[in-house]
Amino acid sequence: MSEEILRVEGLRKRFPGVLALDGVDLSLRTGEVHVLLGENGAGKSTLIKMLSGAYHPDEGRILLDGQPVEVRTAGDAQRLGIATIYQEFNLVPELTVGENLALGRPPRRFGFIDVKAMHRQARELLDRVGLDLDPRRRIGTLGIARMQMVEIAKALALNARVLIMDEPTAVLTTSEVDKLFSIVRQLRDEGVAIVFITHHLEEIAQIGDRVTVLRDGRSVAEVPANTAEDELVRLMVGRPIDQQYPREPEQPGRALLKVSGLGRRGAFDDVSFEVRAGEVVGLAGLVGAGRTEVARAIFGADRYDTGEVTVDGRPLPAGDIHAAMAAGLGLVPEDRKGQGLVLGADIAENLGLVTLGDASHGGFVDRSGQRKAAAKVAGQLGVRMSGLGQEVRTLSGGNQQKVVIGKWLLADVSVLILDEPTRGIDVGAKVEIYQLINSLTASGHAVLMISSDLPEVIGMSDRVLVMARGRLVGELPAGEATQDTVMALAVTEVEGTRVQ
Ligand SMILES: Nc1ncnc2c1ncn2[C@@H]1O[C@H](COP(=O)(O)OP(=O)(O)OP(=O)(O)O)[C@@H](O)[C@H]1O
Ligand SMILES: [Mg+2]
Known part of the structure; x- marks a missing residue:
């Protein structure tokens, strides 16, 4: 020894x-x-x-x-x-x-x-x-x-x-x-x-x-x-967890998010897919495959050169986050520190970042309503905090991530894009987040989930799309998506596209 x-x-x-x-x-x-x-x-x-x-x-x-x-x-x-x-x-x-x-x-x-x-x-x-x-x-x-x-x-x-x-x-x-x-x-x-x-x-x-x-x-x-x-x-x-991936699939409804021929030179090319009401669609691939870039382009955080994005039938202007949010699109970004949170503000303020607009009555922000909603979602996610007034900077890493997700859950968007949603989240809290995803789709919302955690993508998606080198290279229904089938697609060599 x-x-x-x-x-x-x-x-x-x-x-x-x-x-x-x-x-x-x-x-x-x-x-x-x-x-x-x-x-x-x-x-x-x-x-x-x-x-x-x-x-x-x-x-x-x-x-x-x-x-x-x-x-x-x-x-x-x-x-x-x-x-x-x-x-x-x-x-x-x-x-x-x-x-x-x-x-x-x-x-x-x-x-x-x-x-x-x-x-x-x-x-x-x-x-x-x-x-x-x-x-x-x-x-x-x-x-x-x-x-x-x-x-x-x-x-x-x-x-x-x-x-x-x-x-x-x-x-x-x-x-x-x-x-x-x-x-x-x-x-x-x-x-x-x-x-x-x-x-x-x-x-x-x-x-x-x-x-x-x-x-x-x-x-x-x-x-x-x-x-x-x-x-x-x-x-x-302190207790056992019964089911790590509690996905409850819904009967899919109309296409809420439609992406056609999306491309940006040097990043991704000819990306087309749709996500229907009630669906969780997973987007898998290796780092550098272009998943985050596509998500950011859809949300308007980055531009694209070709193609079109429509939300519930309405085309979105490219590169316009405000238009995307007004149309009912939300994005939980992979980089929570840089893009998802105001670290110096408290939990209630961060949770209210997207909803502040809705919570106003006759020009006044309904602070108590907002606080109540914030308290509810913080409770659902089990955010470990001294109170809603705690600065987000001093929360543990996983609890910061819960706040990023909570912010969008409160916003009641019709299509939610999650980029690595459970990064840094403990096994118990993951299940809570999956259950919230279930309740989103049960009430007719659509979810696009990017994740490098293969068991998660496979366990929680109704369909898995796989990207490699900037292109969509395949789609697997829930029953056929396994670590092997997804990985086999993820390492596909695609001719004529970028090399990292
Ligand atoms: N500077 C600080 N001021 C106030 N509270 C703090 C500070 N740093 C940590 N805490 C609190 O201490 C507790 C432990 O946090 P810590 O970051 O050590 O958790 P952790 O085990 O690393 O969690 P995670 O898995 O989410 O990273 C949390 O309740 C957190 O909010
Ligand atoms: Mg930590």
């Missing part, structure tokens, strides 16, 4: 209105992957932020190699050999990939930053994570999956003894997860101690050695990673 490198004893942390950690113990060994498991808001990120110097505990101790240590700053953590990949990325969007990878310690020659050397180092790091990317590219132009891989590369550069990864796979697809796991295994075999947070239970047995379960800010169990999923769920949620 390898030795203990890091030990956490009785950590407590209080924020205004919440006791985030209420006595947490953790024991981490060299050469192990230790999974932290817990519901949204259980305290996982708070715990690791105390190991990385972002927060300071109110009570409790952190021991490294048996010695109590103070981790007051990120610099302390780095000196102690602790590197962290945060759930909320720490990249600077305005800077290039190379600059981000060199942050803090760019190579210098004669006192000047040695750009050539910086790019060479960046390429080496990108190679390690299997990312074929020009280091001169600005971070802000990358999709979220590639940002995550850059973030991982950045942490690898620190050659840490303890590597903490807060939901690194949340935004990755299967092939990227495979790549990440091979890196993690290699580091583990070199003796690095790894803390790994994930809401994807199937990953635990694949990559983990031991699991510490957090519930309501307390560590409630430490079990081997090959513990049955049912048992892990019971430990984290």
Whole structure:
């Protein structure tokens, strides 16, 4: 048995209105992957932020190699050999990939930053994570999956003894997860101690050695990673979950969303499909297949060059979000921080962002009505909060995502496009969201769901459309969609379209 490198004893942390950690113990060994498991808001990120110097505990101790240590700053953590990949990325969007990878310690020659050397180092790091990317590219132009891989590369550069990864796979697809796991295994075999947070239970047995379960800010169990999923769920949620994908299909009605011949040069081409009232249509594909781009174009967040979008028979002007929303279209974007939330505002305000217009009576905003509706949807989604007045910035990652979804549920749109809706959401809360999707379609709404989580797309869609390299390459009815059939389509080579 390898030795203990890091030990956490009785950590407590209080924020205004919440006791985030209420006595947490953790024991981490060299050469192990230790999974932290817990519901949204259980305290996982708070715990690791105390190991990385972002927060300071109110009570409790952190021991490294048996010695109590103070981790007051990120610099302390780095000196102690602790590197962290945060759930909320720490990249600077305005800077290039190379600059981000060199942050803090760019190579210098004669006192000047040695750009050539910086790019060479960046390429080496990108190679390690299997990312074929020009280091001169600005971070802000990358999709979220590639940002995550850059973030991982950045942490690898620190050659840490303890590597903490807060939901690194949340935004990755299967092939990227495979790549990440091979890196993690290699580091583990070199003796690095790894803390790994994930809401994807199937990953635990694949990559983990031991699991510490957090519930309501307390560590409630430490079990081997090959513990049955049912048992892990019971430990984290406190009750078993009967049906992970409770889809109840409806008889489809008229076409509410019609997309014909949609194309944008260099991005996607000739995309045509419809979503009918009562339907959930899934859009599957690899990262870079063009799913998010198509969704954003439909919603008017980006332009398109050819084709047409109609909602309930009426054509939408291209590139006009307001017209799209007025026509009854909604989009839950994949990047909640950049596009879905006002982080400095409170939960009630965020939930009201889309509905504010409707809630006004004779020019006055019906604040109490709005608050009531917000309270209801926050309750349905089980948002873990100190109250509707809590700033969204201070919610846990999964609870922020619930607010993004809640905002659109309140808006009562006729067609809702969900781009990675359950990213970062715990297993129990996922089922609540699926049930809300069911109630949307039961009342005649249409849902287009993009998801990289294959079991979810397959489990919740009535039909699955598959995109590859900017084109729709196939459609599978619910009964024929399996991981294999979807993946076989997703890797289709399409002639004459863009290469990433
Ligand atoms: N800066 C803060 N101010 C106030 N409350 C906070 C702050 N940071 C975290 N919290 C609260 O502490 C609790 C634990 O949050 P934490 O982010 O650790 O959860 P988590 O287990 O990482 O959840 P998730 O799976 O959603 O990422 C939550 O109730 C959250 O709202
Ligand atoms: Mg978290």
